[in-house]
Structure formats: C-alpha cells, structure tokens
Amino acid sequence: MFNQLVLGATTAGDTIVVLVSFLLLMILLKKFAWKPLMSIMEKREQTIASNIENAEIAKNEAERLAAERQEKLDKTRAEAATVLNKAKASAESTEKELLAAAQQEVLRLKMDAKKEIENERQMALASVRHDVSSLSIQIAEKLINKELTNEGHAELIDQYIERLADTNEIK
Numbered sequence: 089m090f091n092q093l094v095l096g097a098t099t100a101g102d103t104i105v106v107l108v109s110f111l112l113l114m115i116l117l118k119k120f121a122w123k124p125l126m127s128i129m130e131k132r133e134q135t136i137a138s139n140i141e142n143a144e145i146a147k148n149e150a151e152r153l154a155a156e157r158q159e160k161l162d163k164t165r166a167e168a169a170t171v172l173n174k175a176k177a178s179a180e181s182t183e184k185e186l187l188a189a190a191q192q193e194v195l196r197l198k199m200d201a202k203k204e205i206e207n208e209r210q211m212a213l214a215s216v217r218h219d220v221s222s223l224s225i226q227i228a229e230k231l232i233n234k235e236l237t238n239e240g241h242a243e244l245i246d247q248y249i250e251r252l253a254d255t256n257e258i259k
Contacts (some may be wrong), residue, residue: 216252223248 227248 219252223251 227244230244
C-alpha cells in the first residue's frame with residue numbers, strides 16, 4: 089500500500105506529503121494507540137498467566153482434597169474393621185464366659201443332686217438301721233419273754249423280714 093501511495097504520487101512534493109502524513113500517522117499511533125494496545129496486551133497476558141496459575145492451584149487443591157478424602161476413607165475403613173474385630177472378639181469372649189458359666193452351673197447342679205442323693209441314701213440307711221435296731225429290740229424282748237424252738241426261731245425271722253419289708257414300703 090505504501091508503495092502504491094508513493095508510486096502513485098506524481099511529483100516529489102506529493103511523495104513528501106504522503107511520507108510526512110505516514111510518519112505523522114505512525115507517531116500519533118505510537119503516542120496514542122501503541123501504549124494502550126500494549127497495555128491491553130500486557131493485561132491480557134497477565135490475566136492468562138493468572139488464570140493458568142489459578143487453574144494449577146485449583147488442580148493441586150483438588151488433588152490434595154482427593155488424597156485427603158481417600159485417606160479419610162481408608163482410615164474409616166480401618167476403624168470399621170477394628171470395631172468389627174473388637175465386636176467379634178467381645179462376642180467370642182462373652183460366648184466363652186456364658187459357656188463356662190453354664191458348665192459350672194451344670195457341675196453345681198450335678199454336685200447338688202449327688203449330695204441330695206447321698207443325703208437321702210444316708211437317711212434311708214439311718215432309717216433302716218433304726219428299724220433294724222427297733223425290730224432287733226422287739227425280737228430280743230420276745231426271745232426273752234418266750235423260749236424259742238427252731239420252728240419258733242424260723243417264724244420269728246420270717247416276721248422280722250415281713251416287718252422290714254412293710255417298713256421300707258411305707259417310707
């Protein structure tokens with residue numbers, strides 16, 4: 089374009105006017121338009137750099153938050169596993185304690201039953217001894233009161249056995 093203006097000039101005066109006009113235009117552009125354009129370009133460059141920096145910060149923050157969330161999730165899972173293991177251990181311990189208590193109760197009941205059976209047996213033996221001694225005394229009294237023959241003696245033994253059987257049946 090400049091070449092056409094210069095070449096299109098017919099005289100040297102026209103060429104000088106065109107050159108002066110062009111230089112004047114360039115000076116005016118530099119003075120009034122160049123600085124604002126450069127300022128706008130610098131601001132745009134700073135804005136883009138700031139946006140890139142902010143995006144990098146946001147990316148780092150997002151990565152940090154994701155790592156923190158994952159760490160909390162892992163920690164929560166570990167705590168849940170610990171609580172579950174403690175609950176299982178507690179349940180097993182309680183089960184063992186209850187089983188031991190039940191076994192002790194069974195043993196205690198067996199011992200009580202054995203003691204009661206032994207007491208009943210001792211009482212029965214004492215009763216039989218008492219009955220035998222009473223019958224022996226009665227037999228002795230009868231023997232003293234009458235003299236026994238072999239037949240009388242056999243009869244007395246049979247009576248004694250019958251009384252003993254009757255006494256045991258009553259009790």
